[in-house]
Amino acid sequence: MTVTTTVSELRDLLASGAPPVVLDARWALGDPHGRDHYAEGHIPGAVYVDLDTELAAPPSPEGGRHPLPGLAELQDMARRWGIRRGQQVVVHDDLGNTAAARAWWLLRHAGLTRVTLLDGALDAWRSAGLPLESGIPATPPPGDVVLGSGGLPVTDADGAAELAGSGLLLDARAAERYRGEVEPVDPRAGHIPGAVSAPTGENLAPDGTFLPAEELRKRFEEKGAAQAARIGVYCGSGVTAAHQIAALEIAGFEAALFPGSWSAWSADPTRPAVKGIHP
Known part of the structure; x- marks a missing residue:
């Protein structure tokens, strides 16, 4: 199944008789101004989606900082978009799609198959010299999409612990957070015992596009993906882990998302944490 759409492909699609919905999912940890950035300049016709309020349910210790929204709520939002x-739906952000991948994952999990990430994100559109528009456009006509569930696999904390022992559990956070040297937002530092460090940023080329499929496959094979019967991924709050799942799919591997990720695991004092470079 296709994971990405190139800038030239999106340009042609937007000029066709059956244009896609473009979702602008700009978000970054510590920067709550995604809507403002969108208003300053976005792909013509793109609809802004807010990660904290539309792509996640309210935070909780059990669900983490970005729990998955309920199916009914997600369907209502998708129709509003x-x-x-x-x-077809094309999603992007302005950060290598590390946030937009949450929208990609949610819609794919909900059964939509024609959902892709704009390879290179908004920077690729800008670099191609293509136009941007400013302001907040009118609300689009409501859609009629029907969503389901189970399109992509999910696991919970117990499942993640089991995967770390009998399969492959990848930690998509920055390496220093995996090692427990820093922890800027979650209750404890460290990583899930048995998890393997695989920072999301290493999925991308210097220009912000995904590495070629063969390079991604080699990257994940070196982490043990080829030998693993099952693969799971977590990050801080289940957002950049979705980017890792997209990269794994490009490489030919299927992986389950642990939505609560480290934010939920570290909030449970009964769950062990490990520091250092070793799983």
């Missing part, structure tokens, strides 16, 4: 049955 203007998504119609069978329509």
